[in-house]
Amino acid sequence: MNQTLHAIAPEKGRKNKSTQDDVVYAHIFDAILEQRLAPGTKLNEESLGEIFGVSRTIIRRALSRLGHEQVVVLRPNRGAVVASPTIEEARQIVFARRIVEKAVTELVIDNAEDSQIDKLNQLVLEEQECFSRGDRGAGIRLSGEFHLQMAEMADNPPLLSFQRSLVSQCSLIIAQFESGAKSHCSYDEHFELIDAIKKRDKSKAVRLMMHHLDHVEKKLSLDDDNASDDLKAVFSNVRGKK
Incomplete structure (x- = not known):
């Protein structure tokens, strides 16, 4: 089973047809869940496009889905950031x-x-x-x-x-x-x-x-400093993959 793509209930009908924005969405969500992206990290479209080798349009679609899930905050004219709930x-x-x-x-x-x-x-x-x-x-x-x-x-x-x-x-x-x-x-x-x-x-x-x-x-606690806001470091394992 592809744990990244299947776990947090993508829309029905998308599980078996992975588009480019599916893949980007899955990698970013996976990084958030595994504490590899710090809350409040800016998700720069240009940097993410370079990392995943896709257009900014693809990145925007993936970020829009993450915004719908409320794990990313979409800020008009300021870009997207990882949500940081109190x-x-x-x-x-x-x-x-x-x-x-x-x-x-x-x-x-x-x-x-x-x-x-x-x-x-x-x-x-x-x-x-x-x-x-x-x-x-x-x-x-x-x-x-x-x-x-x-x-x-x-x-x-x-x-x-x-x-x-x-x-x-x-x-x-x-x-x-x-x-x-x-x-x-x-x-x-x-x-x-x-x-x-x-x-x-x-x-x-x-x-x-x-x-x-x-x-x-x-079990909730605010004492967690294991994540990073360096996009290239977080996604180093996928760079170069197409």
Whole structure:
């Protein structure tokens, strides 16, 4: 599975047809999630065009998509920057997710098919494997994909659309501000949630989901200086690739 392109729910129909802006979008989002781009970093169109070997039009399209996900801020006449939410904003986003996740979880209990639950379980196994081998960025992406898969299982398009935005923002917040980067329990909580879904235990599933989001919020911290604002250094691994 191409973790970069698939994880944070690109629009349906785009997964298997990677355009140039898909690739640029994926690389920038990946860098944000893995803490390789510092909050507030200016995303210079000319520099990014040189790095990825594409036109500024392609860069603008990719940045526009990232702006829609609210992980990039598009500033008129001043260019785009990586979003830098405060902890208070992070708490507000997590609170909003509670509202959506409660509804999603209840609908999943009502609508989920066994084959969908099996797919959900496979996602968590992949998430666990990523964290076990130290690939935290991929683990975070798969954690987000788990929640988006649940939203698809809920079979409510408006909720799915809202969830896409919230999961993207939460993934950015986690990548920027989560403390205790050497440990991660999301997959344990996801496995517990799947068990409740299999048993069609709605009250327990909702309770587990709320506990999971509480846990995410409590681990947020501003003490993180691991990222960089040097675009060429961040994307050195893709320079020269066409």
